[in-house]
Amino acid sequence: DAGVIQSPRHEVTEMGQEVTLRCKPISGHNSLFWYRQTMMRGLELLIYFNNNVPIDDSGMPEDRFSAKMPNASFSTLKIQPSEPRDSAVYFCASGRDDYGYTFGSGTRLTVV
Amino acid sequence: RKEVEQDPGPFNVPEGATVAFNCTYSNSASQSFFWYRQDCRKEPKLLMSVYSSGNEDGRFTAQLNRASQYISLLIRDSKLSDSATYLCVVNSNSGYALNFGKGTSLLVTP
Numbered sequence: 001d002a003g004v005i006q007s008p009r010h011e012v013t014e015m016g017q018e019v020t021l022r023c024k025p026i027s028g029h030n031s032l033f034w035y036r037q038t039m040m041r042g043l044e045l046l047i048y049f050n051n052n053v054p055i056d057d058s059g060m061p062e063d064r065f066s067a068k069m070p071n072a073s074f075s076t077l078k079i080q081p082s083e084p085r086d087s088a089v090y091f092c093a094s095g096r097d098d099y100g101y102t103f104g105s106g107t108r109l110t111v112v
Numbered sequence: 113r114k115e116v117e118q119d120p121g122p123f124n125v126p127e128g129a130t131v132a133f134n135c136t137y138s139n140s141a142s143q144s145f146f147w148y149r150q151d152c153r154k155e156p157k158l159l160m161s162v163y164s165s166g167n168e169d170g171r172f173t174a175q176l177n178r179a180s181q182y183i184s185l186l187i188r189d190s191k192l193s194d195s196a197t198y199l200c201v202v203n204s205n206s207g208y209a210l211n212f213g214k215g216t217s218l219l220v221t222p
Binding site: 050101103 | 155210
């Protein structure tokens with residue numbers, strides 16, 4: 001079991017550029033979550049999918065953020081255009097049913 | 113009011129000490145409770161689930177008080193390797209997603 005795989009591990013981009021973060025969940029898990037972590041706000045849920053369907057995107061900060069899950073083995077989180085305040089660590093996590101879930105190693109995003 | 117609140121610490125304790133962390137949650141309908149551990153610059157990892165009857169895993173004991181909406185984690189005989197941030201986690205209104213506290217920092221010193 002390779003765990004939840006995220007890419008890239010680090011991303012530095014200029015303000016205004018598009019950023020795409022990728023996630024491969026653990027095979028067999030039916031829920032996928034995107035979180036953002038900052039020192040000030042801690043871990044914030046952005047969006048989650050169940051059986052590839054977005055269930056709750058109320059945590060997505062604004063229209064600049066979008067997430068997709070075209071199949072059970074892949075999800076993307078896109079920010080366009082990126083802003084310096086988007087700098088954070090973005091985690092993807094997957095799980096099954098109501099048990100605690102597994103996080104990927106995260107993508108550390110810096111927008112300059 | 114934030115859904116999950118924790119004392120941020122830091123808690124500095126000597127090796128061998130017993131330390132307790134507390135957490136309160138606002139959603140009385142919550143059904144699932146967990147403690148996660150996060151090492152510096154790493155992802156959070158599940159430490160243990162928290163059951164109504166209380167549960168123990170080695171040196172770690174978790175308790176849940178539904179009436180007071182309060183969760184605790186007790187670590188006995190602290191090791192240097194226990195140094196980390198401990199996150200209290202409660203399921204959200206929608207049931208599937210989890211809400212995380214901001215974490216309590218623990219530093220165990222020689």
